[in-house]
Amino acid sequence: MYQFLIDGALRVADPYSTVVLTESNDQFINATTYPDLPTYPTGKTNHAVTLLRTGDTPYAWEVTNFNRPAKTDLVIYEVLLRDFDQLHSFDALKARLDYIQGLGVNAIELMPISEFDGNESWGYNPSFHMALDKYYGTQNAFKQLVDECHKRGIAVILDVVYNHATGQNPFYRMWNTDNGNYGGQASADSPFFNATAKHSFNVFNDFNHSKQATKDYVKRTAQFWIEEYNIDGFRWDLTKGFTQNCSGSDDACTNAMQADRVAVLKEYADYQWDIDPDFYVIFEHLGTNQEESEWVNYRLSEGKGIMMWSNLNSNYNETTLGFHTSGKSDFSWIDYRNRGWSVPANIAYMESHDEQRLMYKNLQFGNSNSTYNVKDLATALNRITSAGAFYFTVPGPKMIWQFGELGYDVDIDFNGRTGNKPIRWEYANEANRKAIYDLWSTLIALKKQEDIFRTSDFTLDVNNSNGLKKIQLTNDNTSDDLRYVTIIGNFGFTAQAINPS
Numbered sequence: 001m002y003q004f005l006i007d008g009a010l011r012v013a014d015p016y017s018t019v020v021l022t023e024s025n026d027q028f029i030n031a032t033t034y035p036d037l038p039t040y041p042t043g044k045t046n047h048a049v050t051l052l053r054t055g056d057t058p059y060a061w062e063v064t065n066f067n068r069p070a071k072t073d074l075v076i077y078e079v080l081l082r083d084f085d086q087l088h089s090f091d092a093l094k095a096r097l098d099y100i101q102g103l104g105v106n107a108i109e110l111m112p113i114s115e116f117d118g119n120e121s122w123g124y125n126p127s128f129h130m131a132l133d134k135y136y137g138t139q140n141a142f143k144q145l146v147d148e149c150h151k152r153g154i155a156v157i158l159d160v161v162y163n164h165a166t167g168q169n170p171f172y173r174m175w176n177t178d179n180g181n182y183g184g185q186a187s188a189d190s191p192f193f194n195a196t197a198k199h200s201f202n203v204f205n206d207f208n209h210s211k212q213a214t215k216d217y218v219k220r221t222a223q224f225w226i227e228e229y230n231i232d233g234f235r236w237d238l239t240k241g242f243t244q245n246c247s248g249s250d251d252a253c254t255n256a257m258q259a260d261r262v263a264v265l266k267e268y269a270d271y272q273w274d275i276d277p278d279f280y281v282i283f284e285h286l287g288t289n290q291e292e293s294e295w296v297n298y299r300l301s302e303g304k305g306i307m308m309w310s311n312l313n314s315n316y317n318e319t320t321l322g323f324h325t326s327g328k329s330d331f332s333w334i335d336y337r338n339r340g341w342s343v344p345a346n347i348a349y350m351e352s353h354d355e356q357r358l359m360y361k362n363l364q365f366g367n368s369n370s371t372y373n374v375k376d377l378a379t380a381l382n383r384i385t386s387a388g389a390f391y392f393t394v395p396g397p398k399m400i401w402q403f404g405e406l407g408y409d410v411d412i413d414f415n416g417r418t419g420n421k422p423i424r425w426e427y428a429n430e431a432n433r434k435a436i437y438d439l440w441s442t443l444i445a446l447k448k449q450e451d452i453f454r455t456s457d458f459t460l461d462v463n464n465s466n467g468l469k470k471i472q473l474t475n476d477n478t479s480d481d482l483r484y485v486t487i488i489g490n491f492g493f494t495a496q497a498i499n500p501s
Contacts, residue, residue: 001041001049004170010180012170013048016220017115017131018139018228021049025119026134033089034134048128048168059143061230063150068232068278069106071307072344072454074397075444076157077105078352081113081136082120083421084402090137090145097152099428103405103437104444107155109235111353113142117166122353122418124237125204126161127168130221139228146230155232157280158225162218162268163241164204165193171217172205192217199241200254209242209264219271226275233280234272235309239265240287257291266298269306273299282347284309289339296345307397310334310346313355316391319491320358320383322367322374322467329491330463334394337456344396350387351401358384359409372493381407381432385439389487390462390469392443395454405440406433451477452485467492470500 001021003011013020021040029037038051077100085092093108100108112123115131123133132139146156165172167182171192178184186193186205191213197206207214225231242261246253265283272279283306285292295306315331323329336344351358359380366374374380384407392398402408406427414421427433447453452475461470471487486500 001038001051003045003047003049006174006180010173011045011047012173012180013128014050015128015130015170015217016224017048017050017128018224019051019134020115020128020131021051023047028119029134032087033091033137035138037134048170059140061143062147063230066150066155066230066232067153068155068280069153069448071280072396073448074107074155074280074347075105075392075447076107076109076347076397076399077103078109078111078349078399078401080111080122080353080402083423086423088136090141094145094148097148097154101152101154102441103400104441104448105400106153106448107157107232108149109157109159109399112159112161112237114160117168120420123159124161125166126164127166128170129160129162129165129217130224143229150230155280156229157233157235157282158231159235159237160222160225161237162207162209163238164202164206166204169205171213194244197241197248198244199246200248200251201238201241202248206241208244210244210260215264215267218268222268222271223275226272226279233282235282235284236265236268237284239283239285255287257288262291262294265295265306269295269298269304273304277304280307282307282309286311293340296341296343300343305343305345307345307347309352309399310348311352311355312348312350313352313358316350316387317356317358317361319390319467319469320362320374320380320387321365322383322491322493324465324467324491327463329467329469331390332460332462334391334396335458335460336396347397347399348391348394349399349401350391351404352399353401355401356412357401357408357410358387358404359407360411363409367493369493378432381436383491385436386489386491388436388440388443390471390489392440392447393453393471393473393485393487394460395456395458395473398447400440403427405437406430407436450482451475451480452482466496468496468498470498472501 023040026040082088114126115128115133116123116125119135149156173180175187175190176184186195191211194206194208243258245258269281292308312331312334318328334348336346362380410421452473455473455476457476458473469489473485475483488498488500490496
């Protein structure tokens with residue numbers, strides 16, 4: 001165990017720690033999750049301490065040539081370990097892989113697992129970007145999880161947070177106005193952080209991505225995760241924050257195209273591809289089409305290009321709720337061609353960690369008439385099942401939030417937005433809920449198996465006030481016997497006729 005002592009007064013852990021010990025959290029991590037955890041040296045120091053182990057036998061990877069799913073075939077399962085299994089560990093997730101594999105998922109995206117403040121968190125409060133948070137388990141346990149995923153054809157994507165760091169970050173403590181403690185703000189001479197945020201979505205301490213020290217830190221820590229853990233991709237959180245042109249109160253500036261963040265994020269993409277040429281690079285930007293197109297088309301001729309999160313929560317939820325006027329349930333933005341893109345680089349989702357659960361709103365706010373009520377549990381679940389038919393069949397990558405395939409219906413703000421949520425594995429034993437899983441798994445299997453679901457020749461007729469929706473696909477692989485697929489659905493409240501053409 002070690003720290004650096006700076007100017008005889010400031011004690012900091014190594015900014016490039018791979019595991020840290022903390023004086024106020026480690027006692028709450030059980031031996032099942034992290035066996036033989038060394039004890040924090042209480043009474044000898046304070047603040048985070050770096051744990052360094054030498055002489056360990058290197059992990060022997062069983063899968064060394066994993067063949068990643070094509071981007072257009074991706075079906076990603078987003079997981080917050082804390083709320084997925086009571087044991088909240090890599091081992092617990094590994095034990096659940098039969099369930100995930102049975103759904104047909106070919107990628108798991110883990111919410112941030114680098115060291116964050118406290119034990120229980122969504123992980124968007126990072127303190128050490130290169131350290132694995134012990135609340136989820138050991139380094140070897142994570143490697144075993146990645147290995148087992150790869151054996152099953154499942155890629156592993158990490159949610160990474162490089163917009164900011166908390167006050168515990170050593171580089172923040174070394175240059176701040178709080179005498180090396182966790183508060184205050186970055187001092188003017190900080191080579192890493194802005195004294196005040198340069199965008200309007202900031203939390204904690206805003207990294208200055210125009211600084212070479214910051215770029216080097218991002219590059220080194222990202223490289224470690226790729227090389228040490230054999231992961232397959234990063235989902236970059238809050239990429240709107242990577243500009244230096246705006247202020248904490250200027251939404252219009254933050255949301256507008258900013259050339260500096262376009263450039264620096266391309267540079268970071270290059271870093272990743274230098275280490276792993278086929279690495280998935282994904283941005284949570286949710287910005288202008290002009291700016292996102294810059295990244296989607298970047299190095300596309302080399303088979304690269306960056307994928308973008310694409311939020312369809314509102315439109316799909318209006319579909320399941322049964323509100324179709326004024327284009328409310330028009331989810332045609334799921335069609336990447338509407339964005340002028342030549343490839344399906346939009347990772348569409350009906351739910352994510354940030355969005356209200358479809359089933360919660362169905363049960364609370366669903367539409368109805370005298371004979372049909374969306375608030376009825378069986379009806380609400382059936383509409384979720386049907387929504388999948390108008391989701392997985394659209395060409396391009398897709399994402400499922402954990403338990404969405406069972407109609408998870410707990411309010412996102414239950415126990416506070418980021419607070420612990422009930423874990424509902426019992427839903428898998430309820431027939432109406434398991435019906436969602438079963439149909440979705442069949443649709444996912446078709447999506448991955450049949451060429452027609454990779455076609456660029458398809459139409460979406462999904463903006464009708466009566467709730468009738470239709471998708472038609474024509475196979476652009478002329479050697480394939482399966483030429484046409486038509487999906488028709490009635491999301492209204494009465495029996496209706498539709499012409500499938």
